[in-house]
Amino acid sequence: MNSKRSTEILVGLFVAAGIAALFVLAMKVSNLGDFTDDKGYEVVANFQNIGGLKPRSPVTMAGVRVGRVTSISLDPDTYDAKVTINIYRQYDNIPVDTSASIFTAGLLGEQYISLSPGADDFYLEDGDVIDLTQPAVVLEQVIGQFLYSTAEGD
Amino acid sequence: MAPLIKIRDLHFNRGDKVIFNGIDIDIYQGKVTAIMGPSGTGKTTLLKLIGGQLKPDSGTVEVDGQNVHKLSHSKLYELRKRMGMLFQSGALLTDINVFENVAFPLREHTKFPESMIRDLVLMKLQAVGLRNARDMMPAELSGGMARRVALARAVTLDPMMIMYDEPFTGQDPISMGTLVNLIRRLNDAMGLTSIIVSHDVAETTQIADEIYLLSGGKVIEKGTPETLKTSGSEWVKQFLQGLPDGPVPFHYPGNDFSKDLLNAEEQR
Amino acid sequence: MIEFLRSLGRWGLNTFQRLGRGHMFLVQMMAGMPSLTFRFSLVIQQLFYVGVLSVLIILISGLFVGMVLGLQGYNTLVDFGAEESLGVLVSLSLVRELGPVVTALLFAGRAGSALTAEIGLMKSTEQLSGMEMMAVDPMKRIIAPRFLAGLISMPLLAAIFSAVGIFGAFLIGHGLLGVDDGAFWSQMQAKTDWYEDILNGVIKSIVFGFVVTWIALFEGYDATPTSEGVGRATTRTVVHSAFAILGLDFVLTALMFGDI
Numbered sequence: 001m002n003s004k005r006s007t008e009i010l011v012g013l014f015v016a017a018g019i020a021a022l023f024v025l026a027m028k029v030s031n032l033g034d035f036t037d038d039k040g041y042e043v044v045a046n047f048q049n050i051g052g053l054k055p056r057s058p059v060t061m062a063g064v065r066v067g068r069v070t071s072i073s074l075d076p077d078t079y080d081a082k083v084t085i086n087i088y089r090q091y092d093n094i095p096v097d098t099s100a101s102i103f104t105a106g107l108l109g110e111q112y113i114s115l116s117p118g119a120d121d122f123y124l125e126d127g128d129v130i131d132l133t134q135p136a137v138v139l140e141q142v143i144g145q146f147l148y149s150t151a152e153g154d
Numbered sequence: 155m156a157p158l159i160k161i162r163d164l165h166f167n168r169g170d171k172v173i174f175n176g177i178d179i180d181i182y183q184g185k186v187t188a189i190m191g192p193s194g195t196g197k198t199t200l201l202k203l204i205g206g207q208l209k210p211d212s213g214t215v216e217v218d219g220q221n222v223h224k225l226s227h228s229k230l231y232e233l234r235k236r237m238g239m240l241f242q243s244g245a246l247l248t249d250i251n252v253f254e255n256v257a258f259p260l261r262e263h264t265k266f267p268e269s270m271i272r273d274l275v276l277m278k279l280q281a282v283g284l285r286n287a288r289d290m291m292p293a294e295l296s297g298g299m300a301r302r303v304a305l306a307r308a309v310t311l312d313p314m315m316i317m318y319d320e321p322f323t324g325q326d327p328i329s330m331g332t333l334v335n336l337i338r339r340l341n342d343a344m345g346l347t348s349i350i351v352s353h354d355v356a357e358t359t360q361i362a363d364e365i366y367l368l369s370g371g372k373v374i375e376k377g378t379p380e381t382l383k384t385s386g387s388e389w390v391k392q393f394l395q396g397l398p399d400g401p402v403p404f405h406y407p408g409n410d411f412s413k414d415l416l417n418a419e420e421q422r
Numbered sequence: 423m424i425e426f427l428r429s430l431g432r433w434g435l436n437t438f439q440r441l442g443r444g445h446m447f448l449v450q451m452m453a454g455m456p457s458l459t460f461r462f463s464l465v466i467q468q469l470f471y472v473g474v475l476s477v478l479i480i481l482i483s484g485l486f487v488g489m490v491l492g493l494q495g496y497n498t499l500v501d502f503g504a505e506e507s508l509g510v511l512v513s514l515s516l517v518r519e520l521g522p523v524v525t526a527l528l529f530a531g532r533a534g535s536a537l538t539a540e541i542g543l544m545k546s547t548e549q550l551s552g553m554e555m556m557a558v559d560p561m562k563r564i565i566a567p568r569f570l571a572g573l574i575s576m577p578l579l580a581a582i583f584s585a586v587g588i589f590g591a592f593l594i595g596h597g598l599l600g601v602d603d604g605a606f607w608s609q610m611q612a613k614t615d616w617y618e619d620i621l622n623g624v625i626k627s628i629v630f631g632f633v634v635t636w637i638a639l640f641e642g643y644d645a646t647p648t649s650e651g652v653g654r655a656t657t658r659t660v661v662h663s664a665f666a667i668l669g670l671d672f673v674l675t676a677l678m679f680g681d682i
């Protein structure tokens with residue numbers, strides 16, 4: 001009977017360890033932790049070109065993560081990319097004239113949105129649009145321009 | 155009186171090999187019936203056919219009025235609860251001890267309280283003289299002891315019939331005597347029906363009410379021990395008296411020994 | 423030539439026969455599952471043999487695989503100045519691929535072969551027939567609890583493997599090679615998706631657990647009841663499981679992560 005008891009305890013520990021591992025994967029490793037955050041508020045930014053930006057890409061301000069991209073679609077009238085951003089609730093004092101740029105982490109790393117704050121007294125609210133945007137730098141275009149300008153210079 | 159087990163025109167083959175070629179056997183309630191025959195004639199196979207573990211090619215096996223091979227899975231299992239079987243090898247569960255082996259059918263099929271299971275198991279173990287071996291593991295038992303534990307296990311559910319496959323092999327004269335008595339006593343006291351497969355002529359003739367002799371896929375002879383002893387058949391005489399020479403060949407059928415030797419010579 | 427064709431045909435027929443028997447076995451095994459609700463202690467006992475006893479090898483292998491991934495990944499990434507992405511690299515490789523696959527391969531070797539040998543031996547010593555004659559259905563009493571235990575154990579083991587692996591990579595990456603720990607975790611979290619990556623990995627490990635346990639139990643149940651037969655069945659379990667795991671991994675990966 002005693003050995004039966006220890007078997008059951010060990011099995012219990014095993015199952016608990018497995019579930020704990022899954023929990024760690026969920027919370028520490030994956031972005032599931034994000035979903036459990038407070039919903040925050042959503043603003044929209046229109047970009048001429050988003051490069052490799054994807055849903056769930058980070059949104060930062062001064063390098064600190066303040067939100068993430070929730071969805072990306074194409075505006076049928078202006079042919080701009082319409083990027084919806086979720087900003088965490090605690091950052092509720094971002095000025096309305098803030099500008100958004102798409103940068104790349106490292107030379108070939110992932111792309112993210114960086115916000116640089118403006119000076120307005122009004123703050124962004126749910127549903128607002130960020131007007132000042134700077135498109136992603138597309139490496140091919142930069143190289144193309146560089147080659148073109150060197151050719152001109154000759 | 156209708157027989158408890160009724161076998162009719164049973165045919166069974168293993169590959170190309172004919173094991174049974176039309177046999178009829180009646181086994182009556184409350185009697186000890188012995189099945190005897192040379193090694194390899196299919197006595198174990200017959201028990202497995204009765205237990206529904208093998209399917210005949212044709213013919214029927216009826217146990218208590220039910221055709222064993224036409225029963226649904228659950229009906230067959232219900233019937234098996236009323237059948238005990240002692241396997242030639244013992245077939246004890248190797249990862250649990252003697253006590254738990256004997257308790258196994260009770261734990262599986264009843265909701266008896268622990269104390270009652272304990273009493274029942276010790277009673278059965280006492281009957282086979284192994285009450286004090288209850289904490290041993292099957293691997294620690296001798297062949298004869300294992301078979302006695304298996305016997306105790308076969309009778310724990312108080313079945314209506316028991317099939318004993320070679321219960322006497324590997325027993326010393328003392329436990330042999332006890333076992334012979336035990337089988338007879340169990341049969342008479344509990345109103346069981348017993349089928350014994352055995353080679354031990356002396357013991358079997360001592361307790362059997364009726365004996366069937368099998369050979370070559372046929373029933374060669376049947377009757378009470380007395381009628382068989384006085385039978386005029388050469389075959390029966392040879393088998394019961396264990397004579398090396400006679401109509402029963404000792405060798406598995408095939409080439410002649412001298413021919414094999416000559417073949418070997420030629421190949422050299 | 424004729425002889426060759428004939429043996430080819432025989433081989434084909436045998437293969438299909440085994441395939442058919444294997445699937446019939448699966449159906450019987452499934453039919454035995456409902457009875458387990460009343461006998462859950464049987465499953466717990468098997469969880470011990472199948473799951474708990476496999477934990478040690480999973481822990482050790484997971485740690486080392488993670489450490490190697492950390493080293494190799496760093497060496498490659500540092501050339502692109504992208505060593506901050508080490509966390510992503512490690513978590514995605516482990517969660518999507520290495521966790522389920524390596525765990526399943528180890529599981530086949532550790533638990534699968536043991537199951538085959540156990541069932542095969544029970545068959546060859548007539549314990550299974552003995553049970554049948556005691557009106558105890560081995561499918562329900564012996565096979566079904568082991569199957570369920572395998573099914574439960576595999577995803578848990580794979581999760582443990584991945585978690586320990588990521589920890590191992592962190593030890594090497596942060597402790598030895600000096601990758602910034604904030605970047606390690608934040609990049610990992612940003613790029614590893616719960617549904618896309620982790621749940622798909624869990625699904626993979628459940629599928630592998632299903633297949634490996636099924637193969638192991640069937641091989642044991644179908645083994646030739648001799649010591650040689652059981653030995654061969656055990657080998658077959660490991661080999662067939664490995665094929666099944668790697669083949670299925672390709673199919674599942676294409677379904678889950680490929681844009682086909």
Ligand SMILES: Nc1ncnc2c1ncn2[C@@H]1O[C@H](COP(=O)(O)OP(=O)(O)OP(=O)(O)O)[C@@H](O)[C@H]1O
Pocket residue numbers: 168173192193194195196197198199200242
């Ligand atoms: N699984 C099997 N596959 C093929 N043939 C078998 C198998 N089991 C038994 N046989 C064959 O069936 C025949 C009958 O076997 P069985 O075990 O019934 O003999 P038996 O009368 O019980 O012999 P013994 O007195 O030695 O126990 C034997 O000739 C054996 O070769």
Ligand SMILES: [Mg+2]
Pocket residue numbers: 197198199242319
């Ligand atoms: Mg036999």
